[in-house]
Amino acid sequence: MGRRGSRGLQAPPPLTFRRCALSMIGCAVLLAVINLYMNLVSSYTMPAMQLDLSPDGDIVGFHQFDLPPGVHQRPRKAKHPRDISLDSPSAAAHTETSCIGLCPHAASTQTQESYVKSLVQSRMRNLPSNTFAIGPSNINIEPLAAASTPTNFSSVWRTVSGWSKARQITPANLDSDAMRLLFSAISTAEIIASSVPKRGTQLKLGLDLQGGQKALLKPGRYERNWTAPTDTPYSGADRHNGEIAAFHLAQLLQLNRVPVVAGRRVNVERELLGTADATLKATFFHQASKSGVGEQACFFGQCLYCRKEDAICASPAGSIESAIILWLTEPYATLKAMRSPWARTYDESRPAPWIVSPNYCEKVMKDEFFGQAPVFLDLMDMAVFDFIIGNADRHRLERFSGVEPPMILLIDNGKSFGNSQTDEISILAPLYQCCRVRTKLYSLLLRYSEIDFASVLNNRLRFDALFPILTDQHLEAVNRRVRIILMVLAACIESHGISNVVQNDGF
């Protein structure tokens, strides 16, 4: 016979009829009180609020604004029928919990994504038709990068490396002179060596630049007006112009977490084949030029998706366009990778848990790493950034290894600016499932929604050697997506109150 330990189970008290009846009456009274309270709360919906900002963007107060007609305010008591485990979409718990994000009514058969989409669409209908127009673009279509070539490249790279801190890799205000010098250095530094980097699955090269800087080269494959197919939100190969535009957009949003990127026209024979190591050289070949005159040099590198049929070939002038991404330097070059909580499965038949469960955010909030400050609001920043650039491919997240406080880097923005006509609302899932945003980003978005933000972005892109970087349609999409984000946040604020939604975690 086994011995009962000191923390063994106590025998339950005898369950008499009187004890049972008394506790049932007590429970009924308690339930009635809770129900009365919940009805009172749900009949009161928060008004839509907007932040009042000082000219410097500081929050000086809140004010109420009217909702466009036809927009229904959701009661705070919204419930949904499913609660699904973070790891296994099939393990539905079927418990009812209140929704912390934007959820369709419990009785609705609508998915959360289509609910948010229709909510945005109803608000869009009430906007004037010229809302997203961009200013007279390309006033001067010359790039501004043609500053004098730096003489001391290593000093430029040292400056860039000195920018890295725990919570930034670029300074908050990169002024015109700094941009001119930096982009001129990137587009003129001699390429000393080129190789096949053992990172990622897409075609790219590793470069050693004059002055001791390492970089990645992502080759241009598409024309500026190429449009990504809409079969999946992540269709097509990397866009080099997307990497460039994303860098500048991040700077404007004060998300200083994107490594420095600049465009460069590179001569394929001289600068790449002429500097290639044996592995890279083995992937070069020549073929008859498409123009019919002479030959063109092509390469296809070595990676999961690197195939001879998809080689990159030199233009008739012998060059290719490319995005040059400066490699981070120690102690900020050792990265720790993790799977994004909002990663896609890339398999329609196997929906990710966040697609199936409108309450997914609660799980993320409870996660030891992703739920902590400042990581959690970094995820909201990420959703805003990715939605504006149209990047539905943020599958892996990276942070500096061993550096505190942690920061979610925004590395790999190649799958951006693919389709200017589609606003992929599912990229905003972290935002509409959590209904949280950092005060700093929210105030910037409000400010940018009142101006022609895309033209501000375009003006910065003029510093790049490959300007123009974005078509007018993509610029218009930037203006439109900023408004869409604010519409989603307005709905969050109506449902949950501004103090729950707009949060300051001190970062």
Ligand SMILES: Nc1ncnc2c1ncn2[C@@H]1O[C@H](COP(=O)(O)OP(=O)(O)OP(=O)(O)O)[C@@H](O)[C@H]1O
């Ligand atoms: N500027 C940089 N500094 C340091 N490391 C970098 C930098 N850029 C990229 N990396 C590292 O190289 C990896 C591959 O880069 P990237 O993600 O751009 O390639 P990819 O081929 O698009 O990858 P994937 O196929 O996973 O999407 C990154 O995950 C990161 O670890």
Ligand SMILES: [Mn+2]
């Ligand atoms: Mn990628």
